[in-house]
Amino acid sequence: METLILHDIYSTLKSFGDVKSQNQFSQKMLGRSSRLYSLVLATDNPPALDVLIGLYARLDDMCELAEKAGNISKAKQLDDLTTRLWREIRTESLVRGPFKRSKRRAIDAPHGA
Numbered sequence: 001m002e003t004l005i006l007h008d009i010y011s012t013l014k015s016f017g018d019v020k021s022q023n024q025f026s027q028k029m030l031g032r033s034s035r036l037y038s039l040v041l042a043t044d045n046p047p048a049l050d051v052l053i054g055l056y057a058r059l060d061d062m063c064e065l066a067e068k069a070g071n072i073s074k075a076k077q078l079d080d081l082t083t084r085l086w087r088e089i090r091t092e093s094l095v096r097g098p099f100k101r102s103k104r105r106a107i108d109a110p111h112g113a
Contacts, residue, residue: 003040003041003044003046005081005084005085005088006037006040006046006047007041008081008084009029009055009059009081009085010022010025010029010037012077012078012081013025013029016074018062022037022038022041023035023037023038025037026038028058029055029058029059030047030051030054030055031051031054031055031058032047032051036051046092049089049092049093052085052088052089052092053089055085056082056085056086056089059078059081059082059085060078060082062078063075063078063079063082066078
């Protein structure tokens with residue numbers, strides 16, 4: 001996943017005044033610790049899919065609220081971001097595939113020990 005979409009979302013929300021800092025973006029929009037967005041930027045590792053899906057849902061809600069408030073420009077920008085984000089989520093879900101736990105091999109210990 002490209003971190004570009006996250007940067008675009010952060011920049012747009014900051015320009016709207018919906019978030020004031022990377023820490024607030026991490027907590028309010030990503031739903032995680034205040035350092036997650038900084039970690040993503042530093043390591044170029046995307047957040048977990050559940051984090052991205054949560055971000056999508058929050059953006060979609062914000063888009064709907066903007067439409068109801070008559071702020072068509074903001075709604076359009078948010079809609080564009082949700083469309084791009086959904087494409088990334090879809091791609092990532094196909095690339096990563098399902099999480100598979102590896103079974104640990106039982107260590108044979110003598111009985112009664």
